[in-house]
Amino acid sequence: MFSVYAAEPSPDQPLAALRVGERPEPETPDGWVRVAVRAATLNMHDLWTLRGVGIKADRFPMILGCDGAGVLEDGAEVVLHSLVGSPDHVGDETLDPGRSLLTEKHQGAFADWVVVPRRNAIPKPSGLDFAEAACMGTAWLTAYRMLFVKSGLRPGQTMLVQGASGGVSTALVQLGRAAGYRVWVTGRTEAKRALAESLGAHASFESGARLPERVDAVFETVGKATWSHSMKSLKPGGTVVVSGATTGDPSAAELQRLFFLQLRVVGSTMGTRDELVDLLAFCERNGLRPHIGARLPMADAEAGFRAMLDGETAGKTVFTLG
CATH class of the missing domain: 3.90.180.10 (Medium-chain alcohol dehydrogenases, catalytic domain)
Incomplete structure (x- = not known):
């Protein structure tokens, strides 16, 4: 075959x-x-x-x-x-x-x-x-679990997606907007940031840029290139959800910031069959493609x-x- x-x-x-x-x-x-x-x-x-x-x-x-x-x-x-x-x-x-x-x-x-x-x-x-x-079975399921199972976010809170144009990132933008979060993204190029905004992001920023305010949760798939920015972008008590490290492991864990601001670092891998069933239903009811x-x-x-x-x-x- x-x-x-x-x-x-x-x-x-x-x-x-x-x-x-x-x-x-x-x-x-x-x-x-x-x-x-x-x-x-x-x-x-x-x-x-x-x-x-x-x-x-x-x-x-x-x-x-x-x-x-x-x-x-x-x-x-x-x-x-x-x-x-x-x-x-x-x-x-x-x-x-x-x-x-x-x-x-x-x-x-x-x-x-x-x-x-x-x-x-x-x-x-x-x-x-x-x-x-x-x-749906890999990128969107990964995003669904990160957002709805692992992050602890409530609708109305602010989320930051590191990297604006990948499969998981675009899924996070679309799912987050549909669920009622304020969605911010970072992107390396103007075209990547424009894509994220066209999919529902409320605002986009250059990679590493200082944000207008700190966020409730950051969604990480990039790793070394964005890790420090992710940690600095969180509110006290905020959460970073990690499902990948395409640029490698960070050179520093930033433990002082982690314990002093009582941040949470949460790992997330793929998703369950039941979560995929729920994801498909969520997309169908909300007209998400x-x-x-x-x-x-x-x-x-x-x-x-x-x-x-x-x-x-x-x-x-x-x-x-x-």
Whole structure:
């Protein structure tokens, strides 16, 4: 079957490991279902896989794509929940020590077919097309958990999103505006800041700029490049919610500020199946549609990977099939 996959780990030149070609069709274990992929989105996680981060060397070749949407063999339209937990785990699957994402242990969704546990195939809302629905399982679910499960924010309070144009960042802007928060963002360029404002941000600022006032919560996916600004931007008792560190770990934790102002640092990873179900319902009731910066045929996947590697994304990049 047609696939976009990582041939081997390539830490220094990730695109050198990218292949577009044929791979064997997947077998469907008991309790799993086969999904004909219609759309899947590009995530930073796919670049990490090409580098060999978070995946064992003997797992290659690995089909990329840790989320998507498609059609079951009975014709039902579904959204993929990307997190595959242990069969015997009870409770929040994001805390399951044996959990994995598609593309870590199991082949991903950049292919004609993908197989997932039956519970990971969730009915697609009719109000979202396949490309829009494909955005929900990773970036939008990550944003939903950060905002509604981890932050402790109340509607009316002020949130700051570091980085204005990535998939998680644009989702945070749209979700935050719909939920009644005052949404501020930072961005490296005027175009990125304008995009955030067009999606609902109340104000945007240059990266590292002094804000008009401190905020109740900061949402961090950047890491080293923005960490100090995030800590300085919080009100006493405020919260920074972290779901990534694309520029690396901060050189200083700023512990004096942390304890003196009684700040909270909260980690957040992906989300649960139930949270994805709730996210889909929230979007449907509020008429929310994810911002898609680029829709590309899956055969042209390399162009999308190159744009992400160069930091030139503006919302989600979606690869389509069929």
